[in-house]
Each structure stands twice: as structure tokens, then as C-alpha cells.
Amino acid sequence: MGITTISFILLSLMAVGSGIMMILSKNPVNSILWLIVLFFAISGHYILLNAQFLAIVNIIVYAGAIMVLFLFVVMLMNLNAESEPAKNHRLQLIAIISGGSLLLILLSAIMTVKEAHPVMVAAGNAGLIKTLGKVLFTDYVLPFEISSVLFLSAMVGAVVIGKKD
Amino acid sequence: MDxxxxxxxxxxxxxxxIVGVLTRRNAIxxxxxxxxxxxxxxxxxxxxxxxxxxxxAAKALPTFASDAQIFVFFIMIVAAAEVSVGLSIIVMLYRNTHSIDVNFLNRLKN
Incomplete structure (x- = not known):
């Protein structure tokens, strides 16, 4: 086992474990903190896949901006564990069984593929900031500019919806 | 790695x-x-x-690998915009009903 295999297994265990803990936590603040751990694990996977730009953007955008927004909302609402509504255990069991069977079917479908496609670690320069910046500002410059309009409309929409009356 | x-x-x-969406009732x-x-x-x-x-195949189509990562970048952009609007909807829901139970949402039809 090389160092990449070991770090892949460690990061995968970290991602799956924090995802499960996120679902199981009663307190919403704990859920958000576990989700931040999950995002850091996914950023580690991006570094392992030689996608350095996306790793940094994932940390800045998700763990930095979006999760702080979630934390602000949860703390403004002053939610605590007993405000969680009463659960229907039968529905939960059905949901877990259906999700588990979906996972089982999808996993068994991909594991029947015989041929192996290796994912080379540190191969090529596709994920470097230089390459991505060139592609973003030549081939994808129109979608990039349109996304700024999207952000503006999202900002106006958030203010209008969040305004009192 | 494979x-x-x-x-x-x-x-x-x-x-x-998916299991989290199906089991939890807290909207956040x-x-x-x-x-x-x-x-x-x-x-x-x-x-x-x-x-x-x-x-x-990378020799024939050298920019394909970068294109996929640009797609991920745009998914992140859309997700950030979606979160800001969605959280303001949740705040408005909490202000009107004093609860963020998603089962309360069926009352919007009246």
C-alpha cells in the first residue's frame, strides 16, 4: 500500500463518518460542524486528485462562506435540541432501507465492470490555476460573466425575501 | 487508485x-x-x-480534463447563489410559523 492509498482510505473514512454524524446529530450546530469536517475531507480528496484550485475554492466557498451563513441562521433562530419535532420511527426505517438498497444496487452495478481505469495522482496539469484560468477566461468567459448576474439576482432575491413585510 | x-x-x-433528506425534518x-x-x-x-x-484519449482532446473542473467551479457558483436564497426562505418560514419543520410546508396551500 502506497502513501496515496492510505491517504485515500483515511480521507474516505473521514468523509463518510462525518457525513453519518451529520445526519445523526440532534443539535443543528453540531451537524454544521460535522459538515465542515466533511468539506475539508473532500478538499483533501481534491488535492489528492491534483485539483489544487478546486481544493482551495472548496474550502473558501463552502467551509468559509456557506457554512458561516448556515451557522448565522441557526444561531439567529435560537434552535435547540428539544425544538426538533417528534419523529416517525417507521418512516425513518423505511427511508434508511430504501436509501441502503439504492446504494447496494448502484454499488453492485459498478463493481461488475471488469476493466480498470486508473486515476493517476499528480498526473497532468489540468487542475492547476494557470490552466484553469486560461480555459475560464477564453472558452468560458460568457458563462463566467453571466454567473455574476446570477449572483446579483440571488442577492436581490435574498434581500427581498428576507425583508420584513 | 482505481x-x-x-x-x-x-x-x-x-x-x-438522500437518507438525510428523507429522515430529518429540520429544514436546515x-x-x-x-x-x-x-x-x-x-x-x-x-x-x-x-x-x-x-x-x-487525453492526447486527442487535451482540454477535456480542464472543462470538467470548470463545470465543478460553476456548480459551486450555483450552489452559493442557491444557499443564499434558500436560507432567506427558511428565515421567512421561521418568522411566519415559528418552526422549521418541513411538514409545516403543506399549510402554504391555504
Whole structure:
């Protein structure tokens, strides 16, 4: 086992474990903190896949901006564990069984593929900031500019919806 | 690493998101589970991009691997815009009903 295999297994265990803990936590603040751990694990996977730009953007955008927004909302609402509504255990069991069977079917479908496609670690320069910046500002410059309009409309929409009356 | 390991990890994260959406009734947690599903798909796209860069087809189409990572970047942009609007909807819901139970949403029809 090389160092990449070991770090892949460690990061995968970290991602799956924090995802499960996120679902199981009663307190919403704990859920958000576990989700931040999950995002850091996914950023580690991006570094392992030689996608350095996306790793940094994932940390800045998700763990930095979006999760702080979630934390602000949860703390403004002053939610605590007993405000969680009463659960229907039968529905939960059905949901877990259906999700588990979906996972089982999808996993068994991909594991029947015989041929192996290796994912080379540190191969090529596709994920470097230089390459991505060139592609973003030549081939994808129109979608990039349109996304700024999207952000503006999202900002106006958030203010209008969040305004009192 | 083989691509199958990344597909399996991504499917596991996606299923965790699905089970969270189905079991939890707190609207914020449901929203966070949607984010987990988006991130699982992002991870799969990056893994496929790297698989393409490592294969022989990369010589014929050298920009394909970068294109996949640009797609992930745009998914992140859309997710950030979606979160800001969705959270303001949740805040408005909490202000009107003093609860963020998603089962309260069926009262909007009256």
C-alpha cells in the first residue's frame, strides 16, 4: 500500500463518518460542524486528485462562506435540541432501507465492470490555476460573466425575501 | 487508485445525503444534505476528469480534463447563489410559523 492509498482510505473514512454524524446529530450546530469536517475531507480528496484550485475554492466557498451563513441562521433562530419535532420511527426505517438498497444496487452495478481505469495522482496539469484560468477566461468567459448576474439576482432575491413585510 | 473506488465513495456520500433528506425534518438539515449530494457529484466529476487526463484519449482532446473542473467551479457558483436564497426562505418560514419543520410546508396551500 502506497502513501496515496492510505491517504485515500483515511480521507474516505473521514468523509463518510462525518457525513453519518451529520445526519445523526440532534443539535443543528453540531451537524454544521460535522459538515465542515466533511468539506475539508473532500478538499483533501481534491488535492489528492491534483485539483489544487478546486481544493482551495472548496474550502473558501463552502467551509468559509456557506457554512458561516448556515451557522448565522441557526444561531439567529435560537434552535435547540428539544425544538426538533417528534419523529416517525417507521418512516425513518423505511427511508434508511430504501436509501441502503439504492446504494447496494448502484454499488453492485459498478463493481461488475471488469476493466480498470486508473486515476493517476499528480498526473497532468489540468487542475492547476494557470490552466484553469486560461480555459475560464477564453472558452468560458460568457458563462463566467453571466454567473455574476446570477449572483446579483440571488442577492436581490435574498434581500427581498428576507425583508420584513 | 482505481476509478471504482472514487465512484463508490461518491455514491456513499450521495446516499448519505438522500437518507438525510428523507429522515430529518429540520429544514436546515435537509438543506445541508442537499449540499452533501452536490459535493458528491463534484467529487465524481473531478475524479473522472483526472481519469481522462491519465488515459490515452487525453492526447486527442487535451482540454477535456480542464472543462470538467470548470463545470465543478460553476456548480459551486450555483450552489452559493442557491444557499443564499434558500436560507432567506427558511428565515421567512421561521418568522411566519415559528418552526422549521418541513411538514409545516403543506399549510402554504391555504
Amino acid at each position: 476509478i471504482k473506488a472514487y465512484i463508490a465513495l461518491s455514491l456513499t456520500l450521495f446516499t448519505i445525503g 438539515i435537509v438543506f445541508m444534505c442537499v449540499e452533501v449530494m452536490l459535493n458528491a457529484v463534484n467529487l465524481l466529476l473531478v475524479a473522472f476528469s483526472n481519469m481522462h487526463a491519465a488515459s490515452n
